[in-house]
Amino acid sequence: MxxxxxxxxxxxxxxxxxxxxxxxxxxxxxxxxxxxxxxxxxxxxxxxxxxxxxxxxxxxxxxxxxxxxxxxxxxxxxxxxxxxxxxxxxxxxxxxxxxxxxxxxxxxxxxxxxxxxxxxxxxxxxxxxxxxxxxxxxxxxxxxxxQLSSNQIPLPGRTLRSDLLADGAKIYSDAAFRTKKIPGLLQGQVGTGVGIFISLPSNGGEINVQVQASAPPTSTPLQAEALALNFAAYLASQLNIAQPTFLTDCLVLAGAAALGNVSTSETPWSIRKSLASFFKTTYQLQPKVFHISREINDVFCCFYRTLTCLLQERWQ
Known part of the structure; x- marks a missing residue:
C-alpha cells in the first residue's frame, strides 16, 4: 500500500x-x-x-x-x-x-x-x-x-476451492451478526446466531452432526465469526475429533487461525481472545483451517435457516 x-x-x-x-x-x-x-x-x-x-x-x-x-x-x-x-x-x-x-x-x-x-x-x-x-x-x-489446479490443496488459511478436497473430519462454522431470529429472544433484542455442521467419515459413508447456538451480540461480524469458530473447536474437543479441518467463509479469520499465534501483527486485536481460546482448545487435535466460498457454505446455511424457523415456530 x-x-x-x-x-x-x-x-x-x-x-x-x-x-x-x-x-x-x-x-x-x-x-x-x-x-x-x-x-x-x-x-x-x-x-x-x-x-x-x-x-x-x-x-x-x-x-x-x-x-x-x-x-x-x-x-x-x-x-x-x-x-x-x-x-x-x-x-x-x-x-x-x-x-x-x-x-x-x-x-x-x-x-x-x-x-x-x-x-x-x-x-x-x-x-x-x-x-x-x-x-x-x-x-x-x-x-x-x-494458480491452483483442481486437485491441489492450498496452504492452511487460504481458500479451498472445494470442500471435497479436504480429507477426514470437516467442521463448518458460520455466524449471524446481530440477528433478531433467535428463538426465545425478546422483541427488539439482537444476538449472535451460531451454527456448526460436522461431517465425520464412517465405514464408506459419513455421519453428520448439526448444532445451533446463540450468544450475546458482538461488535463486528469478524468477532461473530471468530466466536463461531471457537465454538466449533469446543465441539471438536468434546467429541475427540482428531485432525479436523475447520472451514469458514471468513478469509481474514481463516488466515489468522492458520498462523497459530495471536501475537502476530496480521491478527486483528478484536479476535485475539477468541483465537487464543481456539489454539488452547485444539492444541492436541492437530487442526487445519481453510477458507471456503459462501456458495459452498450455503449448504450449511440452508440448514441453519430451516432449523431457526422450526425452533421459532415451536417457541411461538
Missing part, C-alpha cells in the same frame, strides 16, 4: 477526514452537503451512499450494491470488515486504494470542477496498486504463478 494511501486509511479509520459534515462544523463557509447530490456528507455517504460511489462499487470488478452493504452497520469499520470477509477482492489494500480514489475524485470535482466517471476510479486504483496479487484481482484475473 502506498504511503499516501496508508495516511488516508489512518485518517479515515480515526474519523479525521475533513468531510463536509465534519469540516462544516468549524466554518459557515464550508458546505456540509455532498458536492454531487446535495445530501449531508459523512464518510458513509461519501464512500457508499452517494450516487457516484454507488456506481463505482457496482461496476467491475466489485459488483457490490453499496447502499445495501451499509444497512445494519453503524460504523465504517464494520462495513470494511464485511467486505474483507465476504468479497473475493476484499483485501485491505484493494479496499483502501479504491476508497482513496473515490476521495480524490470527490476533491477534484469539489475544488477543480474536474468531472470523472465511476469506471475511471477503478482505472486509477489499478494504476496505484503496487502489489502484484492485488493488481491481478483488480484486473479480475488470477496470477499465473500461484
Amino acid at each position: 502506498l504511503p499516501n494511501i496508508k495516511t488516508f486509511a489512518w485518517r479515515l479509520l480515526r474519523r479525521a477526514l475533513p468531510t463536509g459534515l465534519r469540516a462544516g462544523r468549524f466554518s459557515i463557509h464550508i458546505s456540509k452537503t455532498c458536492c454531487r447530490c446535495g445530501q449531508q456528507e459523512d464518510e458513509v455517504h461519501l464512500f457508499f451512499m452517494c450516487s457516484f460511489s454507488r456506481a463505482a462499487w457496482f461496476s467491475s470488478p466489485w459488483f457490490v450494491r453499496s447502499d445495501a452493504l451499509v444497512q445494519g452497520h453503524s460504523t465504517l469499520h464494520s462495513v470494511i470488515d464485511v467486505l474483507r470477509m465476504r468479497h473475493l477482492y476484499g483485501s485491505l489494500s484493494n479496499i483502501c486504494t479504491l476508497l482513496w480514489c473515490l476521495w480524490k475524485a470527490r476533491n477534484d470535482f469539489l475544488f477543480h470542477r474536474a468531472k470523472s466517471l465511476p469506471h475511471q476510479v477503478h482505472i486509477a486504483a489499478l494504476a496505484l496498486t503496487s502489489n502484484v496479487y492485488d493488481n491481478a484481482l483488480l484486473l479480475n484475473q488470477t496470477p499465473t504463478p500461484t
